[in-house]
Amino acid sequence: MKPSAMFATATLLAAAAVAFAAATPLPPASAAPLAPTPPMGWNSWNHFECKVSDAVVRAAADAVVSSGMKAVGYQFINIDDCWQGQRDAQGNIQPNDRFPDMAALAAYIHSKGLRLGIYSSPGPKTCAGYEGSFGHEEQDAQTYARWGVDYLKYDWCSATGDQRAAYTKMHDALLRTGRPIVFSLCQYGWYGVWSWGASVGGNLWRTTDDISDNYDRMSVLGFAQNGLERFAGPGHWNDPDMLEIGNGGMKDDEYRTHMSLWCLLAAPLIAGNDLAAMSPATLAILTNSEVIAVDQDTAGIQGHRVAEEGPLEIWIKPLADGTKAVGMFNRGTREASMTVRFEQLGIGESASLRDLWTHRDLGEFHSSYEAKVPRHGVVMLRVRDSSLR
Amino acid sequence: MKPSAMFATATLLAAAAVAFAAATPLPPASAAPLAPTPPMGWNSWNHFECKVSDAVVRAAADAVVSSGMKAVGYQFINIDDCWQGQRDAQGNIQPNDRFPDMAALAAYIHSKGLRLGIYSSPGPKTCAGYEGSFGHEEQDAQTYARWGVDYLKYDWCSATGDQRAAYTKMHDALLRTGRPIVFSLCQYGWYGVWSWGASVGGNLWRTTDDISDNYDRMSVLGFAQNGLERFAGPGHWNDPDMLEIGNGGMKDDEYRTHMSLWCLLAAPLIAGNDLAAMSPATLAILTNSEVIAVDQDTAGIQGHRVAEEGPLEIWIKPLADGTKAVGMFNRGTREASMTVRFEQLGIGESASLRDLWTHRDLGEFHSSYEAKVPRHGVVMLRVRDSSLR
Numbered sequence: 001m002k003p004s005a006m007f008a009t010a011t012l013l014a015a016a017a018v019a020f021a022a023a024t025p026l027p028p029a030s031a032a033p034l035a036p037t038p039p040m041g042w043n044s045w046n047h048f049e050c051k052v053s054d055a056v057v058r059a060a061a062d063a064v065v066s067s068g069m070k071a072v073g074y075q076f077i078n079i080d081d082c083w084q085g086q087r088d089a090q091g092n093i094q095p096n097d098r099f100p101d102m103a104a105l106a107a108y109i110h111s112k113g114l115r116l117g118i119y120s121s122p123g124p125k126t127c128a129g130y131e132g133s134f135g136h137e138e139q140d141a142q143t144y145a146r147w148g149v150d151y152l153k154y155d156w157c158s159a160t161g162d163q164r165a166a167y168t169k170m171h172d173a174l175l176r177t178g179r180p181i182v183f184s185l186c187q188y189g190w191y192g193v194w195s196w197g198a199s200v201g202g203n204l205w206r207t208t209d210d211i212s213d214n215y216d217r218m219s220v221l222g223f224a225q226n227g228l229e230r231f232a233g234p235g236h237w238n239d240p241d242m243l244e245i246g247n248g249g250m251k252d253d254e255y256r257t258h259m260s261l262w263c264l265l266a267a268p269l270i271a272g273n274d275l276a277a278m279s280p281a282t283l284a285i286l287t288n289s290e291v292i293a294v295d296q297d298t299a300g301i302q303g304h305r306v307a308e309e310g311p312l313e314i315w316i317k318p319l320a321d322g323t324k325a326v327g328m329f330n331r332g333t334r335e336a337s338m339t340v341r342f343e344q345l346g347i348g349e350s351a352s353l354r355d356l357w358t359h360r361d362l363g364e365f366h367s368s369y370e371a372k373v374p375r376h377g378v379v380m381l382r383v384r385d386s387s388l389r
Numbered sequence: 390m391k392p393s394a395m396f397a398t399a400t401l402l403a404a405a406a407v408a409f410a411a412a413t414p415l416p417p418a419s420a421a422p423l424a425p426t427p428p429m430g431w432n433s434w435n436h437f438e439c440k441v442s443d444a445v446v447r448a449a450a451d452a453v454v455s456s457g458m459k460a461v462g463y464q465f466i467n468i469d470d471c472w473q474g475q476r477d478a479q480g481n482i483q484p485n486d487r488f489p490d491m492a493a494l495a496a497y498i499h500s501k502g503l504r505l506g507i508y509s510s511p512g513p514k515t516c517a518g519y520e521g522s523f524g525h526e527e528q529d530a531q532t533y534a535r536w537g538v539d540y541l542k543y544d545w546c547s548a549t550g551d552q553r554a555a556y557t558k559m560h561d562a563l564l565r566t567g568r569p570i571v572f573s574l575c576q577y578g579w580y581g582v583w584s585w586g587a588s589v590g591g592n593l594w595r596t597t598d599d600i601s602d603n604y605d606r607m608s609v610l611g612f613a614q615n616g617l618e619r620f621a622g623p624g625h626w627n628d629p630d631m632l633e634i635g636n637g638g639m640k641d642d643e644y645r646t647h648m649s650l651w652c653l654l655a656a657p658l659i660a661g662n663d664l665a666a667m668s669p670a671t672l673a674i675l676t677n678s679e680v681i682a683v684d685q686d687t688a689g690i691q692g693h694r695v696a697e698e699g700p701l702e703i704w705i706k707p708l709a710d711g712t713k714a715v716g717m718f719n720r721g722t723r724e725a726s727m728t729v730r731f732e733q734l735g736i737g738e739s740a741s742l743r744d745l746w747t748h749r750d751l752g753e754f755h756s757s758y759e760a761k762v763p764r765h766g767v768v769m770l771r772v773r774d775s776s777l778r
Contacts, residue, residue, distance in 0.1 A: 006698045006727045189700065190723045207699050209722055220609050224720065227697035308616035309395045310596050311578065331613065333598055334579045338395045 006192075033235040034182050035203040037296040039151070039268045041076025041117065042069075043242050046213070046272025050082035050128055053098035054105055061112050063275035070114065072287045073296060076151050076182070077109050078117030078270065084130040093131060093140055106148030117151030117182075118144055122166035123159030132158060137173045145177035155186040163187055164200050171201030184239070184268075194228050198236035204268050211241035213249030215257075215376050219331060222261040223313065229302035232266055238302060239268050246273030246282035253377035255285050256357060257329060260378045263295035264303035264317045264327050290356040291380060294325040303327075306344045312373075314340050322388050325356070326381045330373035338379070339370045350386040355379065395581075422624040423571050424592040426685040428540070428657045430465025430506065431458075432631050435602070435661025439471035439517055442487035443494055450501050452664035459503065461676045462685060465540050465571070466498050467506030467659065473519040482520060482529055495537030506540030506571070507533055511555035512548030521547060526562045534566035544575040552576055553589050560590030573628070573657075583617050587625035593657050600630035602638030604646075604765050608720060611650040612702065618691035621655055627691060628657050635662030635671035642766035644674050645746060646718060649767045652684035653692035653706045653716050679745040680769060683714040692716075695733045701762075703729050711777050714745070715770045719762035727768070728759045739775040744768065 042060050044052040061077045064070050085096035095102045109116040120140060121132035133140045133154075144152060154170055156163065167185055174181045185197055185205035197205035207228055208221040221240050232238045243262065245255045262269060271286055278286075294317055303317030303325065311332035317325040324345055330336045342351055342365075353362040353369055357380055362369075364386060371379045431449050433441040450466045453459050474485035484491050498505040509529060510521035522529045522543075533541060543559055545552065556574055563570045574586055574594035586594035596617055597610040610629050621627045632651065634644045651658060660675055667675075683706055692706030692714065700721035706714040713734055719725045731740055731754075742751040742758055746769055751758075753775060760768045 006696065006701045006703070006725075006729075189721055192698075192725065194699065216605065216609060220605060224700055226699075227701075228699045307395065309581075310583065310615075310617045311613055312395045312616075314395070332578055336395075336581065340395075 034180055035237065036234045037298065037300065038237050038266050039076055039182055039184075039204065039270065040073045040292075040296070041078055041115070041151075041269075042074060042271045042275060043078040043080050043117070043153075045080035046211075046242055046244055047247055047274045052079060052082055054100060057105060058108055059276045061109050061114050063278075064114060065112050067275060067278070067283055068287055069271070069275070069283075070112075072289045072292055074269070074271065074286075076115050076117045076270070078119070078151055078153065080119045080153065081126050081128040081155070082130060083118065084120075084126065087131060087136070091136055091139055093133075093136065093143055096130075102147045110148060115150035116148060117153060117184075118147075118149045119153045119155065121155045121157040121159060122170060123157050125158040127155055127157040133170065134159065137170050138176070141170065141173035141177050141181075144174075144181065145179040149179075149181060151182040151184065153184040153186055156188065156190070163191060163193070164196055167200040167202065175201070186239075194231035194238055197231075203235060204237040204239040206241060207238045208240050211244055213244040213247040215250050215254045218244060218250065218254070218258050219261075219376075222258070222265065223305075223329075223331070225265050225267075225302075226305045229304045232300070232302040234298075234300040237266060237268060240265060242268075242270040242272045243286075244272055245285050246271070246278045251376070252281050252285065253374045255282070256380075257376060257378045259285050259288065259291055260327050260357075260380045261315070261329070263291050264315050264325060264380075266295060266297075266300060266302040266317070269295055288357065290354075290359065290382070294319065294356070294380075294382075297325075307340075312336060312338055314338075314344060316345055319382075323382050323384045326383050328371060328373050328379040328381070330375060330377055333375050335372055335374050337370060338373050339368050340381075341368045342383075343367075345383060347383060347385045348387055352384045352386060354382045354384075356382055423569055424626065425623045426687065426689065427626050427655050428465055428571055428573075428593065428659065429462045429681075429685070430467055430504075430540075430658075431463060431660045431664060432467040432469050432506070432542075434469035435600075435631055435633055436636055436663045441468060441471055443489060446494060447497060448665045450498050450503055452667075453503060454501050456664060456667070456672055457676055458660070458664070458672075459501075461678045461681055463658070463660065463675075465504050465506045465659070467508070467540055467542065469508045469542065470515045470517040470544070471519060472507065473509075473515065476520060476525070480525055480528055482522075482525065482532055485519075491536045499537060504539035505537060506542060506573075507536075507538045508542045508544065510544050510546040510548060511559060512546050514547040516544055516546040522559065523548065526559050527565070530559065530562035530566050530570075533563075533570065534568040538568075538570060540571040540573065542573040542575055545577065545579070552580060552582070553585055556589040556591065564590070575628075583620040583627055586620075592624060593626040593628040595630060596627045597629050600633055602633040602636040604639050604643045607633060607639070607643070607647050608650075608765075611647070611654065612694075612718075612720070614654050614656075614691075615694045618693045621689070621691040623687075623689040626655060626657060629654060631657075631659040631661045632675075633661055634674050635660070635667045640765070641670050641674065642763045644671070645769075646765060646767045648674050648677065648680060649716050649746075649769045650704070650718070652680050653704050653714060653769075655684060655686075655689060655691040655706070658684055677746065679743075679748065679771070683708065683745070683769075683771075686714075696729075701725060701727055703727075703733060705734055708771075712771050712773045715772050717760060717762050717768040717770070719764060719766055722764050724761055724763050726759060727762050728757050729770075730757045731772075732756075734772060736772060736774045737776055741773045741775060743771045743773075745771055
C-alpha cells in the first residue's frame with residue numbers, strides 16, 4: 001500500500017486541524033514525547049471485567065514487581081471500566097465503594113515505581129453503564145491529574161457525534177492539567193482512526209473490535225494489521241487490543257503467536273490475566289525479554305507481512321541496530337515446514353540467526369532458513385545480515 | 390511470494406511421481422480435462438448433514454433446475470457423508486435405507502442434465518462413522534462408475550499414513566473405470582496440499598479447515614487464500630470449502646462478500662443451503678451471473694490481494710478478455726469509504742467500470758475510484774482499461 005490511502009486521510013486531517021484551532025490555548029507540549037515506545041502494563045478488564053477493586057489493583061501491582069514483569073518493562077497498572085461512583089454536588093466524579101481512596105491507590109502504585117491508568121468514555125455512560133465524562137471533560141481531567149493518574153483509556157461506548165471532536169476535547173483537557181497522561185483512544189477501529197488518531201492527540205488507538213481469549217479471534221485481529229504500519233511510530237501507536245495471554249483459552253503455542261505478533265506489530269503490551277495466579281509458562285511468555293526488545297525497539301517501526309502462502313505467513317520488523325525481527329507463522333492446523341528466503345527480508349548472501357523463543361544462536365545461514373513451525377505456532381528470529389558491521 | 394515456496398514442493402512432487410510410477414498401467418487421460426473451470430453445484434452437508442436421503446437429493450436437483458441455478462452453471466448434485474450401508478459378501482459397498490437405488494437416483498439426476506457426486510474416505514470409516522473405502526478402493530471406484538457417479542469427494546477422516554499415496558491410489562482406481570469422475574481431495578489444508586494436489590490427480594483440494602455459517606469463520610478462511618493463486622488453474626483448483634450462502638448465519642452483505650471472494654478466488658461454487666426453501670435474496674446472490682462469470686472465466690487465474698489497510702482489502706482477478714475483476718472488501722464493523730487506485734490494478738490513465746452487484750455501468754474514471762463499502766461488505770467491479778480495444 002502506497003502512501004495515498006484507502007481512507008480519505010487528507011480531508012480528515014484538515015477537519016481535525018480546524019477542531020484544534022478552535023480550542024482554547026494549550027500549554028506547550030512537553031519536550032519528552034509520551035509513549036516513545038509502545039506502552040507496557042496490565043489492565044483489569046480481560047480477566048476481572050467489573051470484578052475490579054482497590055485490592056485487585058494493588059495485587060496486580062505487587063505481582064508486576066514480584067514476578068519480574070516490571071524488570072522487563074511492564075509499567076502501567078490500568079483500571080478499566082467499573083471504578084466509577086456518582087458525581088458530587090459540584091459534578092466531581094467519585095470512585096465507587098470498591099475504590100475507597102483513588103489518590104492513595106495512585107500513591108501506592110507510584111511507590112512501586114509503576115504508573116496508574118484509569119478509564120472513561122466521551123459518552124454519558126461507559127460500556128458497562130457507569131458514569132462517563134460527557135459534559136465533564138475538563139473536570140474529570142483535573143480530577144485524574146489530582147489523583148495522580150498517568151494513563152487514560154477513553155472508550156467510545158455510548159458517545160455519539162464526531163469522534164475526532166470528542167477525542168480532541170478530552171486531549172485538550174488532559175494537556176491543560178499539565179500532568180503527562182498517556183491518551184488511549186478506544187473506538188474499535190471505526191472510521192479509519194489510524195489516519196487521524198495522532199492528530200487528535202492519541203498516543204495509541206484501537207484498530208480493531210474487542211479481542212477475546214481464543215486463537216481464531218486473536219489471529220483474525222492481529223494478522224489483519226498489515227498495511228497499517230505507516231500510521232504508527234514513536235508516541236502514536238496502532239492498538240490491536242490488549243493481551244489475553246494466560247487467560248486459559250489458548251494453548252501455549254497460540255499465546256506465543258499472540259506475543260510474537262503483537263511485538264512485531266509494535267503494539268502496546270497490556271497484559272490482561274490474573275497476575276497473582278499465573279503459571280510459569282504464562283510468565284515465561286509475558287517476560288521473554290528478547291521478544292519484548294522487538295516491541296520496544298527505539299526505531300518504533302511497526303512490522304509488516306513480506307510473504308504469504310495460504311496459512312503460512314512471514315512478517316518482518318526492522319530494528320534500530322539494522323537487524324531484523326522475523327516471525328514465521330503457521331496459521332494452519334498441522335505442523336508445517338516453512339522456509340524464509342533472505343531476499344524476502346532485504347538481506348544479501350548470508351545472515352546469522354537467533355531464535356528468540358529458544359534463546360539460541362542458530363549460526364550463519366546462506367540465502368534461506370527452514371524451520372518446522374507447530375500448528376497455530378511461530379518461530380521468531382532476529383536476523384543479522386552478515387555484511388553488517 | 391516468488392515461485393520458490395515456503396513448502397518443500399520439489400521433494401513432495403518427486404515422492405508423488407515415484408508413487409505414480411509404481412501403479413499398474415492406466416488408460417490414457419481423456420482429451421478434455423475435467424473441471425476446466427471451477428466445479429459448480431450443490432452438496433448436502435452444510436444444511437442437511439446426516440439427514441440426507443434420496444428424496445432430499447432429488448428435491449435439490451429439481452430446485453437447481455426450477456430456480457434457474459442450472460441455467461447459470463450449477464451442475465453437480467453432490468451427496469456428502471451418510472449415504473453408505475454395509476458391504477455385501479463380495480465386499481461391494483451398498484447404500485443405506487435412505488438411498489434405495491443409487492443407479493436410479495443417478496439416472497434421475499442425469500435426466501435433468503445434471504451430474505451426481507458422491508463421498509467416501511481413504512480411511513476405514515468416514516467422518517460420520519460410515520463405511521470408508523480403505524482396502525476397497527478399486528471396488529468402490531467401479532461401483533461408483535456403474536451407478537453413474539460423476540464426482541467423488543474423498544475425505545481424509547479416519548485415514549492414516551501418507552496422504553499422497555492414499556489419494557493416488559483412489560485416483561488411479563477412478564481412471565481405470567474409464568468414466569470421467571471429478572476428484573475432490575478433502576484433507577483440511579494439511580501438509581501443503583496445494584503443492585502436490587494436482588500431482589495426485591486432484592481436480593480440487595481443500596486448502597482450509599471446515600467452514601461454518603458465520604462471518605468470522607468464512608472470512609478467516611477466504612481472505613487467508615492469498616499466496617495460493619500460483620497453485621490453481623484449469624483442471625486443478627484450490628478449494629476453501631463449500632458455500633454457506635442462505636443457511637442463515639450471515640447477513641446479506643456478508644453472503645455477498647462470501648460469494649464475491651469465492652469467485653475472485655476461482656473457488657469451486659458448491660452451494661450448501663436448502664435449495665427447496667431459499668429466499669429471493671439468497672437466490673439472487675447465488676445466481677448473480679456477472680459474479681459467476683468471474684469465477685468461471687476461462688483463463689482460470691485465481692485472484693490475489695493487491696492492497697491492504699487493516700480491515701480494508703482490495704483483490705484482483707485478471708480475466709481472459711483483458712478486463713479485471715476487482716473486490717473492494719471492508720472487513721471492519723463500520724461502513725468505510727474506500728479508494729482503489731488504477732495503478733494498483735496495473736491499469737493506466739483511465740478505465741470504464743461496471744458494478745457487478747448493482748448491475749450498472751458506472752462510466753469512465755481517471756486514476757482511481759472511490760466507493761462506500763458497508764460493514765463486512767464488498768463492492769465488486771469489472772474494470773476495463775480504456776486503452777484496451
